[in-house]
Amino acid sequence: MENVQNAVQSELEAVRGAPSRILIVDDDPGIRDVVSDFLAKHGYVVETAQDGRTMEQVLARGPIDLIVLDVMLPGEDGLAICRRLSATPEAPAIIMLSAMGEETDRIVGLELGADDYLPKPCNPRELLARVRAVLRRRQEPRAVDDAMGAACEFAGWRLDLVRRELRSPQSVVVNLSSGEFSLLRAFVERPQRVLTRDQLLDLARGRDSDAYDRAIDVQISRLRRKLDDGGGSELIRTIRSEGYMFTAKVVRTP
The missing domain is CATH 1.10.10.10 (Winged helix-like DNA-binding domain superfamily/Winged helix DNA-binding domain)
Structure with a gap:
């Protein structure tokens, strides 16, 4: 069944044009691997970065449609990155991930410009659903x-x-x-x-x-x-x- 779903998703991406590019920014290599593999399996082009510095290197290589951004990062934290990116024209969509699951933390992330916010650990299927919803909202108004x-x-x-x-x-x-x-x-x-x-x-x-x-x-x-x-x-x-x-x-x- 999953192979059929993946095939359908690939056909849909082909109809829509080039697949969306997603950047995973997380200092935990295990989470980066699991999330990137899962999203890639569902038709997305996925890049990864371990902190804000390597994130900027990826962004310099070409446009990114959506960033999955961890809050707790070494150096510049995810909230500061979110605030900075949201203030720029043509900013990518942002879904924040955080082990801090308090409602106030979630609201802060949204206040800074994130499009969605999920507590860690999150189910990859739920993240996939949120990714699709955010990208759909971003793409639909173009028609x-x-x-x-x-x-x-x-x-x-x-x-x-x-x-x-x-x-x-x-x-x-x-x-x-x-x-x-x-x-x-x-x-x-x-x-x-x-x-x-x-x-x-x-x-x-x-x-x-x-x-x-x-x-x-x-x-x-x-x-x-x-x-x-x-x-x-x-x-x-x-x-x-x-x-x-x-x-x-x-x-x-x-």
Whole structure:
């Protein structure tokens, strides 16, 4: 059965084009080997690094779609790396791994721009599911209906759905994680409507998301701060006991 599944996955990757490139950053060689072998077996091109320095060497060789990043690393720790990478344009998606399974640690990782967070030790199959979900969220928005327009404009802001780029009214590019981009897209495609938390989870994170996943709450908070910093106060309004509403009028443009 697993051979059949692997064959199907390989066929799907062939249809989609080049397989996604994943970088595993962990100082434990055992974990690096297990995770990289498992993901490679499911059709991904996998690179590994033991710390931030070797990670930079891998990144210099070519683009990476997703980084599986351990928190406890020698030298620059995973949280610092996450913060630094998330602040750069075209940053790869990031899934953080940590033996520190406390809810506060998870929220810190998400606050710094991680797309997802798993406690260690994690089941490789669960990691695979998270990898697929994060990459799917990142890749799906590229298929834009030209008749609808490739960008959304609201309150002086412009969200380019093809380039995955948000520009403030001052024409400053605002970096978004893939989760934040998916969330903002869900809002701007349904403006001035109340969206429940479950609806946002489904729209932004997919049907396989955990109903108790705190990532959506953290990303709403991060997105609000980024919009507020650019003069977009109250664009995302909390509707008590119901959900959230994107308050601005949205216009689709070429």
